[in-house]
Amino acid sequence: SQTIHQWPATLVQPVGSPLSLECTVEGTSNPNLYWYRQAAGRGLQLLFYSVGIGQISSEVPQNLSASRPQDRQFILSSKKLLLSDSGFYLCAWSRGRARVNTEAFFGQGTRLTVV
Amino acid sequence: KQEVTQIPTALSVPEGENLVLNCSFTDSAIYNLQWFRQDPGKGLTSLLLIQSSQREQTSGRLNASLDKSSGRSTLYIAASQPGDSATYLCYRGSTLGRLYFGRGTQLTVWP
Numbered sequence: 001s002q003t004i005h006q007w008p009a010t011l012v013q014p015v016g017s018p019l020s021l022e023c024t025v026e027g028t029s030n031p032n033l034y035w036y037r038q039a040a041g042r043g044l045q046l047l048f049y050s051v052g053i054g055q056i057s058s059e060v061p062q063n064l065s066a067s068r069p070q071d072r073q074f075i076l077s078s079k080k081l082l083l084s085d086s087g088f089y090l091c092a093w094s095r096g097r098a099r100v101n102t103e104a105f106f107g108q109g110t111r112l113t114v115v
Numbered sequence: 116k117q118e119v120t121q122i123p124t125a126l127s128v129p130e131g132e133n134l135v136l137n138c139s140f141t142d143s144a145i146y147n148l149q150w151f152r153q154d155p156g157k158g159l160t161s162l163l164l165i166q167s168s169q170r171e172q173t174s175g176r177l178n179a180s181l182d183k184s185s186g187r188s189t190l191y192i193a194a195s196q197p198g199d200s201a202t203y204l205c206y207r208g209s210t211l212g213r214l215y216f217g218r219g220t221q222l223t224v225w226p
Contacts, residue, residue, distance in 0.1 A: 006158075036216075042218070043204075043216055043217065043218035043219060044204065044216040046215070046216075088156070090158060090159065092159075094208075103147070103149060103161060103164045104149060104161070104206060105161065106151075106158045106159040106160075106161075107158055108157065108158040109156075109157065109158045111156065
């Protein structure tokens with residue numbers, strides 16, 4: 001069966017420090033991968049998605065970047081965190097190489113607090 | 116840009132009531148529609164997935180319907196319980212791998 005791992009679960013970082021959140025998927029190949037952010041009291045905002053290794057699409061311009069060094073690994077990074085980067089970050093995957101999306105699966109999220 | 120709207124944004128009801136949560140989308144050319152549940156501080160748990168060729172799906176006390184012509188999906192919760200308290204989110208599939216979410220309905224069921 002497929003599983004998705006996201007870590008760390010909680011993170012407190014000072015302003016200006018770097019960030020690296022990692023997400024890995026097991027039990028499938030060529031998945032579509034996604035990073036979302038959920039700010040307090042707001043909806044889910046799609047940050048990045050990837051349909052293959054090295055293929056990253058950004059939905060909103062911001063202080064963050066994403067990389068996909070391996071088929072089932074998706075990394076969210078920042079060189080210098082801002083206070084506004086605080087939020088709940090969620091990684092997700094869906095089956096790739098299909099015109100029609102199938103079911104989406106989510107990790108348990110990372111609570112990031114920038115202080 | 117495709118929009119997904121969920122109504123109501125919040126709902127507070129006594130235990131035992133039957134509930135209807137609504138999700139509407141502007142692009143009728145959807146593929147799949149999925150309903151999720153999110154508990155505070157947690158990730159998303161999938162509840163029901165409706166493929167584009169389907170009209171509804173059922174799981175226990177939950178029933179979700181999809182009407183592509185009107186651009187709407189409805190999640191029906193029968194005999195609500197306090198354990199149903201959570202935020203309910205709908206997402207619609209799209210081309211190019213994008214997933215679009217509504218802002219959710221925050222449900223509170225009190226005993």
